[in-house]
Amino acid sequence: MKSVGIIGGLGPETTAEFYLDIILSCQEKYKISRPPIIISSVPLPYKLEEDAILKNEGMEGYLPFLITEAKRLERAGADFIVMPCNTLHIFIENIRDAVKVPVLSIIEETVNFFKGKNPKKIGIISTLSTLQNKLYEKAFQENNIDYETPDAIQQAKIGKIIFNLVNGKQNSKDRENLIGVIDSFKDKSADCALLACTDLQLLITEHQKLKVFDTMKILADATVREILK
Numbered sequence: 001m002k003s004v005g006i007i008g009g010l011g012p013e014t015t016a017e018f019y020l021d022i023i024l025s026c027q028e029k030y031k032i033s034r035p036p037i038i039i040s041s042v043p044l045p046y047k048l049e050e051d052a053i054l055k056n057e058g059m060e061g062y063l064p065f066l067i068t069e070a071k072r073l074e075r076a077g078a079d080f081i082v083m084p085c086n087t088l089h090i091f092i093e094n095i096r097d098a099v100k101v102p103v104l105s106i107i108e109e110t111v112n113f114f115k116g117k118n119p120k121k122i123g124i125i126s127t128l129s130t131l132q133n134k135l136y137e138k139a140f141q142e143n144n145i146d147y148e149t150p151d152a153i154q155q156a157k158i159g160k161i162i163f164n165l166v167n168g169k170q171n172s173k174d175r176e177n178l179i180g181v182i183d184s185f186k187d188k189s190a191d192c193a194l195l196a197c198t199d200l201q202l203l204i205t206e207h208q209k210l211k212v213f214d215t216m217k218i219l220a221d222a223t224v225r226e227i228l229k
Contacts, residue, residue, distance in 0.1 A: 001026075001035055002227050005078025005101075007069050009041035010049070010085045011166035014198045014216060018084040021220040026227060035227045038076050040069040052087070053163045056128040063091050067098045074099045082106075082223050084198045084216055087129045109222040110194070110215050111139045119192050121146040123185030123210070125178070126196035128159050136196055148188045154181050158197075165199040175203045182207045 004022070008015030019037060026035040042065050051057040066088060073081055080102040083089065089107050096103045114122070124136050124147055131149060140147045150158060158181065161174040178200065182193045186209045195201055198216035206212050 001030065001033075002079040002229060003036040003038060003077055004223055004227055005070075005073030005076065005081045006037065006039045007042060007066060007073070007081060007083045007085075007088070007095075008039050010044065010088065011168075011199050012041070013165070013168065013202055014084055015039065015041065017201070018198070018216055018220055021217065022223055022227070025220065025224045029224065030228055035224075038073055038078050040072050040076075042066065042069050049166065050163065052129055053127055053166065054159050056132055059087075059090060059129055062088065063094055066091055066095055070095050070099050070103070074101050080104060080226055082219060084219055086135065086196050086198060086215055087127045089135055090129065090133050104219070104222055104226065106198075106215055106219045107135055107139050110136070110196075110213075110218050111143050111145070113213075113218050114145055115143065119145065121148055121185075121188070121190040121192075122213075123148045123150075123182065123188070123190040123193040124196050125150065125158060125181060125193060125200060127162055128155060130196060131155060136194070148185055148190050150181055150184070154184065157181070161203070162197050162199055165202050170202060178203055179207065182210055182212070186210055 044065055048058055048061045052059050070081055082104045086106055092105055157177045164174055185193055192211040195214045201214045201216050
């Protein structure tokens with residue numbers, strides 16, 4: 001088995017869920033031993049995280065932390081690296097350039113996942129940074145995948161929801177607001193919704209009207225695939 005290095009902590013609960021998913025999925029497929037996993041939790045200042053999630057400001061401040069942790073994982077013996085956070089993929093090419101081991105992309109893995117499903121239209125739910133940097137829009141356009149994004153008011157609500165989740169807060173109002181965003185995609189002819197922020201799976205994993213796909217699960221499955229190669 002290959003050793004995976006996880007750049008984690010953004011947010012902590014999602015990193016824990018991601019770790020458990022890998023462990024249990026590997027256990028189902030490989031009956032000899034548990035997979036080798038190394039986690040490096042990014043010591044990100046709270047203010048930097050808040051500004052990035054709510055206002056899409058100061059994102060450049062993330063990069064030194066990410067490169068430091070990627071190099072730490074490489075030195076620790078990781079055969080490849082993953083980041084269970086969509087927004088961090090703004091910097092994936094910088095991180096790939098900083099280390100010699102492969103770095104899986106959650107964006108690339110998600111696009112490959114949808115190629116075999118032929119969705120009519122995907123509703124994208126993400127951080128403001130992911131949205132404004134068009135991480136999924138560009139990738140979907142290049143692969144002829146139609147998509148829908150929230151309006152400005154909905155996006156502001158999503159930002160607050162994600163900020164609460166990153167800080168360990170889950171409440172019914174946030175869940176209702178998230179369901180409302182997915183409802184609006186149905187009205188715009190979408191046939192599925194993409195949780196393009198890995199923290200959102202802490203609130204909802206399915207919806208009565210639309211199929212919900214979780215990028216954390218997509219990346220976890222891709223990570224297991226690479227571990228067991």
